[in-house]
Amino acid sequence: MTDAAYDALVVGAGHNGLACAAYLARSGRKVLVLEAGEQPGGLAATREFADGFRVSAAAHLLNMLSPELVKDLALERHGLAYAARNLKTVVLPGDGRQLVIDGDRLAGASASDQAAFAEFQRRMRRYAKVLNRFCARPFPRLTERRGRDNWLLAKLAWDVRTLGKADMRELLRIGAINIHDVVEEKFENPLLKAALSMDAVLGSHMGPRSPNTVYAYLHRHLNDAGAGSALVKGGMGALGAAFAAAAEASGAAIRYRQRVTRIDLADCRAAGVTLADGSAIAAPLVVSNADLKSTFRLVGPLNLDAGFVRRVHNFRARGVTAKLHLALDGLPEFPGLDPTDAGSRLLAAATMDGIEGAFNHAKYGECSPEPIMEISIPTVHDDSLAPPGKHVLSAVAQYAPYTLKAGWPAGREAFMRSCLGRLEAISPGIGERVIAAELLTPPDFEARFGVRGGHWHHGEIALDQALFTRPVPGANHYATPVPGLYLCGASTHPGGGLLGLAGRNSAKAILSGEDAS
Amino acid sequence: MTPHDDQMLLDTPFASRVQAACELREWESWKGYASPIAYEDVELEYFAVRNATGVFDLTPMTKYRISGPDAAAFLNRLLTRDVGRIRPGRVGYTVWCNDAGMVLDDGTLFHLSPGDYRLCAQERCLDWLLTSALGLDVTIADETAEVAALAVQGPTSCATLRAMGLDGLEALRPFGLRHYPFDGGELMVSRTGFTGDLGYEVWVAPAHAEALWDALFAAGRDHLIRPMGNAALELARIEAGFIQAGVDFVPAEQVVRHGRARSPFELGLDWLVDFDKGHFSGRSALLKERAQGSRFRFVRLDVEGNKPAAESFILNKRGKTVGHATSAAWCPSAKRNVALASLEMPWGRPEDELYAEIYFSRELRWTRVEARCRIIDGPIWDPPRRRQTPAPDY
Secondary structure, three states, rough: OOOOOOOEEEEEOOOHHHHHHHHHOOOOOOOEEOOOOOOOOOOOEEEEOOOOOEEEEOOOOOOOHHHHHHHHOOOOOOOOOEEEOOOOOOOOOOOOOEEEEEOOOOEEOHHHHHHHHHHHHHHHHHHHHHHHHHHHOOOOOHHHHHHHHHHHHHHHHHHHHHHHHHHHHHHHHHOOHHHHHHHHHOOOHHHHHHHHHHHHHOOOOOOOOOOOOHHHHHOOOOOOOOOHHHHHHEOOOOHHHHHHHHHHHHHOEEOOOOEEEEEEEOOOOOOOOOOOOOOOEEEEEEEEEEOOHHHHHOOHHHHHOOOHHHHHHEEEOOOOOEEEEEEEOOOOOOOOOOOHHOEEEEEOOOOHHHEEEEEEHHHHOOOOOEEEEEOOOHHHOOOOOOOOOOOEEEEHHHHHOOOOOOOOOHHHHHHHHHHHEEEEHHHHOHHHHEEEEEEEHHHHHHHHHHHHHOOOOOOOHHHHHHHHOOOOOOOOEEEEEOEEEEEEOOOOOOOOOOHHHHHHHHHHHHHOOOOOO | OOOOOOOOOOOOOOOOOOOHHHHEEEEEEOOEEEEEEEEOHHHHHHHHHHHHHEEEEOOOOOEEEEEEHHHHHHHHHEEEOOOHHOOOEEEEEEEEEEEEEEEEEEEEEEEEOOEEEEEOOOOOOOOHHHHOOOOOOOEEEEOOOOOEEEEEEEEEEEEHHHHOOOHHHHHHHEEEEEEEEEEEEEEEEEEOOOOOOOEEEEEHHHHHHHHHHHHHHHHHHHHHHEEEEEEHHHHHHHHHHOEEOOOOOOOOHHHHOOOOEEEEEEEHOOOOOHHHOOOOOHHHHHHHHHHHHOOOEEEEEOOOOOOOOOOEEEEOOOOEEEEEEEEEEEEEEEEEEEEEEEOOOOOOOOOOOOEEEEEEEEEEEEEEEEEEEEEEEOOOOHHHHOOOOOOOOO
C-alpha cells in the first residue's frame, strides 16, 4: 500500500477536483489528477463550435464563485480575468416591453416594486450570508455529538437568531416554500416576478411553484457580494485553466486523456484506479470529482451495501438544461433595448405562468414548446471569442428533459426550432444572421462531460439533497462507505454552480480524517 | 402472486386434502394463506414428528427464484454466507442483513442447478431483493404460488418416501437435493426441515399437489404418518433450538422503534457471517460490531420446572431485568423446559445466575415463580439420525 507513487488520485479535473487537488497538494500529499477530456475545468469549458467561434460550453456567467477561494488559490494570478462584471439583467418578453435590473435598481417597474425589490434584496442577502457561512466548510454532523460540530450548529442557530425577529421569521416562513408564492405576494410587475423565478429554477427540474425553490434561489445568490454576474475573459474554460494552474502551482500533477474506468478496491478499501487502456494506478486515497452516480458505477454495486446503492439510485439528477450556441455575422438587434445593453444578461421569459407552463412539459418527458432562456452575447465584451465583426450568442435553455419521450435524436431539431422561434420573437431577423448553430442537450452533457443525467449541478439543489443530506446519507461528509474513497464534486455540499467550495470542503474533510457516518 | 380478490385467505394446492384432514378446524393466516394450527391433537402431531412421520404443508413459505448471469454475485452480496460454497444440488441456511448489519430475515438457499437458485424466506422481501439487484443482470421472480411443498419429517420419513417410490433416497445427505419423476411431472426432494430431526421437504408444481398428498399418505400408512399443524411444528422447532423471524427477532425492515432490530451476532448466528468472501450488505457495520461488541446475546435456556417461560423477563440474581424470553416450551422429547432468550450484554455468561419470571394460572389463580435458568451449550435435541447417511430405516 505504501509503495504507491501517489498519496491521492483525483478522478476528474473539474474545478472542484482541481481545488481539492490544490489543497491536498498544499498539505504535502503527492496528488495526481486524472482527466478523461483534453482540458481542465469539466463543465467550466470553452468550446469552439464553429470555425473561429468560441463559447462557454455550459454555464456562461459566473456569479457564485467564492471570492475567498479566488483569493486563497490566487486564481487571478493564475489567469482568471473578467471581461465584464456586475452585468445588468434585462427581461425581454418579446412584445416590446422590458425590465432592467441593475443591482438593486429597477428600470421599467413601479415605485412600489422598486421599494419592495430593495427590501427583498436586502433580506435575501442577509439569508445568503448565513447560508454562505455553512457552505464554506463541511457541514457539521448532527448525530455524533462531537464538540466542534455542536459549536458550529450552535453558531448556525445563533446566526439565524441574530437576523432579528422579523427577518428570522420571514426566513423560517419562506425557506422551504416556492418562489412563486413569495414573489407573487411582494411584487406587481410580471417581468420582475418572472426574472426572480428564473433565478430559482435555472438548472433544475423545477418550476416556480415547485417546493423549496426559494432555497434554490438563495443557493444561486450565495456570493452576490462577489463579481455579480460576470463574464470570464476567454470563456469559462479560462476559469478551468486558472484552477488547473493553481493546482499545479500547489504541486499537483494533472494528466489528460486518462479515462478512469474503475475505482479499484483491495480488502474492501479504495486502492487506486484502472484506466481505459487497462493500466492501473495505485494510491491509498481516491477522490472523485465525478458525480455521485458515476462515481459509484466506477466502484460497482457489488462492493457497496444495497441500501446505499438504492439511495444513490434515487438521487435526483435528471438534467433539463440545454445550451444553444449561435455564430452570428453581426450583433443582433433587440427592439426597445438600448444597444449598449446587448451584452447584458438577457432573460427570455414573460410570466411565472409561462415558466411553469414550460416546466409542465418536462414533467411528462417533453421539451417545452416555448422555452425560457438566459442569453448572453459575450463577444460584446470579449472580442477573443469570434472573428472581427462577428458575434456568438450563448443561451441556457429550458426545459429539455434528459429522458425524452420522443427520443433525443428527434427532439433535438424540434427544441432547436423552439429556441430559435423564441429568439426571433425578442430579436426579429436574428435567424438570418445565424452562420452556425449548435444545441447541447442533457445527453450531450452526459456524453461529453461524464455527468450521469446531464445535470449541471450533478443533482438537484433542493432541501432534501442539500446541506447535511447532500448528496445522500452515508456519503454526506465527503467520505463514502468505501474507506479511502472520497467525493469532491458538485454532488456534495454545498453543490454546483461553479462555487469551488465542494472541492475545498472535501480536502478539509480528508485532511481532518473524516470517515463515513 | 395470487390475488386475494375472491377470498380473504388463500388456499394452498393441498387445500382439499388439508381441509378434509383438519378435524379441529382451527386456522390461522400464514402470509395470507389458510394454515391449520392443529389437525386433531397437537401432542399427537408432535409425537408423530419425533416417533413416526409428520407432514406439514409449507406452501405459504415465501419462495423466490433467482437466476441470470449475475445470480451468484447477487446472492453473495445479499447473504452473509459464502454462496460459492453452496454447490449445485445443495441447500444452505443463511441470513441477510440491511446496511446497518441488522437481520432482515433468515431462510434457505437452494442451488437448483448451476446459476439457478431458490431462496426460501419467512418474510416477503421482494423490495429488498430488487434493491439489491440494482445494476446487476439478475432475474428475480416470486414463485410462492407456483411451487407446492410438503415437509415430511420424522424417523420414518425416509421409509415413507421410499415406499412412495423414491428409490435411493436414503443416500441423500443432509442439505442435499434430488429429483424424481412423479405423476407425469417432476418432484424435488431436499433433506431439509424445521424440526431438528430426520426429515425431507418435497416440492412439486401445484397440479401434482393432490396426487403427492395421496401417494404420500398411502405409502405412509404403515409408518404412522400424520398431518401436522403450526402448533406442533412450533414445539418441534423450539426443541431443535431454531429461531423464527417475527418471533425471536423482528425483521429489520419491519422495525419501527430504534434499537429493536438484531444483528446475526446478536442472534447467535456468528457462524453464518463470512468476512473473507468479499463485500455483502451490512459487512462494514458487522465488522464494526465485531470490533466494538454487540448489544445483545441470544441464548437457549434450560428453565427449572415445567412451566413454559413464554414472554418472561429474565432476571439476574439481584432481580434486575436483563432480557426476555422470545420463545418457550416444555419439550417432551428433550425432557427440558426450553426458552430462547435475548439478553443485554454482558449477561448470559456461563457463570451468570439467571431466573425466568414466569406467571401461570391454575383455575383462575395466578402464581408467579422465579425459575432458575441454565444456559444450554450445544444442541437441545439432536438425534444421530438427523445427520446419518444412509438415513436409518425405522
